[in-house]
Amino acid sequence: MQIKIPVLAALVVMTTVLAIPLATHPAAGNIGPNPGDAGNTWFAYGPNAAAVTRIQYTYYNGNTGGTGSEFEDFELGNLDLTDWPTDPVHWASQGCTDATNPACYDANPDFLQTPNQGQFGDFGFYFQAGSSRFTRSQESPGGTVKGPFWGCDWNDGLTTTSFTSSKTTYTSQCGIYMRQAFAHLFDRVTFSQNRQLASLVCPSPVVKDPSCAPLQGGQDGITLAQEQAWASLPGGCTFIDAYRCQPSGGDGQQPVGSPDFCRAADLMIAALAGPASIGTTYTGPVPTKTAGTCVLNFGAGGVPTTFTSNPFRAMIRTTQPRRDMGNEMMAAINALFGATVVTPTYGTIATIGHPIVFSDPPQSPIDDWDMYTYGYSLGGPYPDHMHGLYSGDGATTYCGGLQSNEPNNAQFVCLPLLNDAVDQATTAFCTKGSVTGAAFQGIGSRPNDPNIYCQTVINGNVVNHIDFNTATTAAFNDWGAAAVDIPVFAQAVRTAALRSAGGIVNSLGFGYCCGLASLVNPGQSSYTPSNPLFKFGGGNPSTLRWGQLQGTSEFNIFSAQTVWEFQVDALIYDTLFSASPIQPANAFCWMCSTFTPTTTSSGNQQFNVELRNDLRFHDGTQVTAWDVKFTFLNFRDAAPATVGGNEFNLLNIQVQDSLHFTVNWFGSSISYILFMEQFVIPAKYWVPADCTFSSISGWSCTNSAETNPAGIVLADGSNAVYGDVPIADPAKVDPSYDPLTSGTLIGSGEYMCVSQFTADLGKIGTGCAANSDGSRATQALGLGAKLALQAYLLPSSATDPYNQYFRSYDTRFPSSSHSPGSGVQAxxxxxQELTYADKSKDGIVDISDVASINLCAGASGQTGACTLANYAYWQRDAFETTAGTISLEQPIVANDFDNSLTGAFSPSSLLNLATYP
Incomplete structure (x- = not known):
């Protein structure tokens, strides 16, 4: 899923790998290891009962410096870890070398900062095809028509197609001219270089393959020649990169009279002077270029009121550098027109994101914005987010898709060629083809490269499929030729922590933090701070103090969208699969024991999955296959714009029993296993009130429509079938539903929400957050609010030994024959139980381990079947009814049969995974 950043749905892999406790950082220097360096060790278990058992989140004002900011509090010693890339002013490479200045992070001996790396981010400008400035805008089918006030219909020019699958947007030539003009007004590269950022051409992080020129060695993607071919108006300059004639010589805003500014004027004139056949609706005086400046000259009457009375509504985020970015684009457009034609609205994701840009009817109007300074976090190894961002299926009902209050495709991109390319990419099951065939001829292809096919055999017939790189490159080219939006930068990631914080992992593309659960098991390192102010936990080694750049609006998993919301949800809810934080393409079973991929005769990919039987939700109930099915189907249909953004090609899940199920996808894809790195929620808290559960047959409801919903069309054209699970309760899917207040913020993850208030002290699922004044908080957390999560460890009163996180780390597990302990607490x-049951120490409890313990069942010493070595290995007094006689050891091992650490990878094959066991 992609996550909107105030810095979905495609992919931020919500990796649930855990960090090693009590690790020690290198003694030399204050720059930590790179993701792939040997010292950047990660663990696939935790939380550690002897280390951090409480994570405290503190929320700040969204600024990266100054009063009220997260980084100010970090420099005062009030945080162990920050969650946002540091500004370059803190770096030694930018001149901050005073070791006595807490703001110089590289120089401060008590701080640790990650080396510079590229971010899985995409920040820029996008537009709104449903705006009355740029189309014949309607709020609903048959509704009142307004516009286009700026003299050009960007779309198909028809009101009869709006709110149908026939709607096309971003297609008219005048609209392309106008958006190309906007692109020429802003120098992405210079703006990025001035701020130590990575400039973007494609709507994708530059570290992904394929990408857009300038390409790295061996990287596929759009060439400079293809970018130059995007210029649709003859004449003008030769691009040095996409929509840029030459550097601005200053910052992002191209100066008045510069080649790019004059090219923007040419394009705007072409858009307003064109015939109706290219979408032009303008009837006023056609402007000319003012000599020497290229400012548009509309004649004696000045700029027509159709522009000044219907200004371009720019939604500008207040966080930097997005505020600068928005202000400079606004200034450039105003300069082009020689008048104020842009009206800015400044705000946060809570004030302009959710209520204006992201939301649509019935939650808010369509026609309430024109441009937004967007930001996405796009994790994972491939640029497989293009479908989520640009498929017309995600543009709510405007293009005939499913209704969504907050659609994934908020800019209403419904471009047929782009749709075709992203659809092909979603069902490509190899990255680069190796089978020779006729070259793919679609826009964005590599026409001289015949080696572009993935080959498969279906029903005895050899079938060639376009590979992922070719289809994605085609999508980039279709997107670029239409100038759909304007990517500007990805951040250069350096994140900071106290040096006394051990065990934090530098995740690829993210650093020490930022939404991934790769730091849930840190602890106090062996380093002694030179300034006692910077002790880990403020002197309390059981608490990690984690700063959050800004607040939250939603913890409701169906509505959560931002990094800060998922940094809580990702520790409360666990994921079916996970991946290495430094090799994100290496996905493995996390909540499952085993999985087997197969392909059906129709070419659809299936995954036969076995859940682990030691999974419990925080309320002690078992996680079942029906919980997985309920989650995946409802995320697909009820939250396609957020957490369900990766599930667009999910067809169904067939449950065989409480632990076994088959996940069915449309076609095959390199990404489907990554898309199953999906949260699992407890169905019992989200189903309609009339539904009941059977451990034999799943869910049934009095209202049959809740298990057989109508009108949900799947990727293969069939209608969705739920059957043994219901749709989620609509009242709980609604963004107004607050699980924190309702007591249902309950998952099966590493950490729990536990009430800290006297009225319900210790109650799970509620009461774990407080406002700045100490009062009980809702899910909307503002400046100064705090939230605390508690490690999911075995309660002292437990009667079920599995009422704890299934990868919990506790050295009190009996390690030898006479280790202390008894009963459930043992x-x-x-x-530790997994490593005990895995006698062969290969990372999985297999039949040889079970056979070995079976031979020793009931033995009180060496027997003919049970060797002395095997008896000594298995025997634990703590598990026995009669000391010295192996008894309950056998069912413990049997219960772990098929469980693994990182199946289907052996632990030794994953880079920097700590030595097992």
Whole structure:
């Protein structure tokens, strides 16, 4: 899923790998290891009962410096870890070398900062095809028509197609001219270089393959020649990169009279002077270029009121550098017209994101904005987010898709060629083809490269499929030729922590933080701070103090969208699969024991999955296959713009029993296993009130429509079938539903929400957040609010030994024959139980391990079947009814059969995974 950043749905892999406790950082220097360096060790277990058992979140004002900011509090010693890339002013490379200045992070001996790396981010400008400035805008089918006030219909020019699958947008030539003009007004490269950012051409992080020129060695993607071919108006300059004639010589805003400014004037004139056949609706005086400046000259009457009375509504985020970016684009457009034609609205994701830009009817109007300074976090190894961002299926009902209050495709991109390319990319199951065939001829293809096919055999017939790189490059080219939006930068990622914080992992593309659960098991390192102000946990080694750049609006998993919301939800809810934080293409079973991929005769990919049987939600109930099915189907249909953004090609899930199920996808894809790195929620808290559960047959409801919903069309054209699970309760899917207040913020993840208030002290699922004045908080957390999560460890009163996180780390698990402990409490530490049950130490409890313990069942010493070595290995007094006689050890091992650490990878094959066991 992609996550909107105040800095979905495609992919931010919500990796649930865990960090090693009590690790020590290198003694030399204050720059931590790179993601792939040997010292950047990660663990696939935790939380550690002897280290951090509480994570405290503190929320700040959204600024990266100054009063009230996260980084000010970090420099005062009030945080162990920050969650946002540091500004270059803190770097030694930018001149901050005073070791006595807490703001010089590289120089401060008590701070640790990651090396510079590229971010999985995409920041820029996008537009709104439903705006009355740029189309014949309607709020609903048959509604009142307004516009286009700026003299050009960007779309198909028809009101009869709006709110149908026939609607096309971003297609008219005048609209392309106008957006190309906007692109020429802003120098992405200079703006980025001035701020130590990575400039973008494609709507994708530059570290992904394919990309857009300038390309790295061996990287596929759009060439400079293709970018130059995007210029649709003859004449003008030769691009040095996409929509740029030459550097601005200053910052992002191209100066008046510069080649790019004059090219923007040519394009705007072409858009307003064109015939109706290219979408032009303008009837006023056609402007000319003012000599020497190229400012548009509309004649004696000045700029027509159709522009000044219907200004371009720019939604500008207040966080930097997005505020600068928006202001400079606004200034450039005003300069082009020689008048104020842009009206800015400044705000946060809570004030302009959710209520204006992201939302549509019935939550808010369509026609309430024109441009937004967007930001996305796009994790994962491939640029497979293009479908989520640009497929017309995600543009709510405007292009005939499913209704969504907050559609994934908020800019209403419904471009047929782009749709075709992103659809092809979603069902490509190899990255680069190796089978020779006729070259793919679509826009964005590599016409001289015949080696572009993935080959498969279906029903005995060899079938060639376009590979992912070719289809994605085609999508980039279709997008670029239409000038759909304007990517500007990805951040250069350096994140900071106290040096006394051990065990934090530098995740690829993210650093020490930023939404991934790769730091849930840190602890105090062996480093002694030179300034006691910077002690880990403020002197309390059981608490990690984690700064959050800004607040939250939603913890409701169906509505959560931002990094800060998922930094809580990602620790409360666990994921079916996970991946290495430094090799994100390496996805493995997390909540599952085993999985087997197959392909049906129709070419659809299936995954036969077995859940682990030691999974529990925080309320102690077992996680079942029906919970997985309920989650995946409802995320697909009820939250396609957010957490369900990757599920667009999910057809169904067939449950065989409480632990076994088959996930069915449309076609095959390199990304489907990554798309199953999906949260699992407890169905019992989200189903309609009339539904009941059977451990044999799943869910049934009095209202049959809740298990057989109508009107949900799947990727293969069939209608959705739920069957043994219902749709989620609409009242709970609604953004107004607050699980924190309702007591349902309950998952199966590493950490729990536990009430800290006297009225319901210790209650799970509620009461874990407080406002700045100490009062009980809702899910909307503002400046100064705090939230605390508690490690999911075995309660002292537990009667079920698996009422703990299934990868918990606790050295009190019996490690030898006479280790202390008895009963349920002896099974504290499920990682230790796995390593005990895995006698062969290959990362999985297999039949040889079970056979070995079976031969020793009932033995009180060496027997003919049970060797002395095997007896000594298996025997634990703590598990026995009669000390010295192996008894309950056998069912413990049997319960772990097929469980693995990182299946289907062996632990030794994953880079920097700590030595097992």
């Amino acid at each position: 099974q504290r530490g499920q990682y």
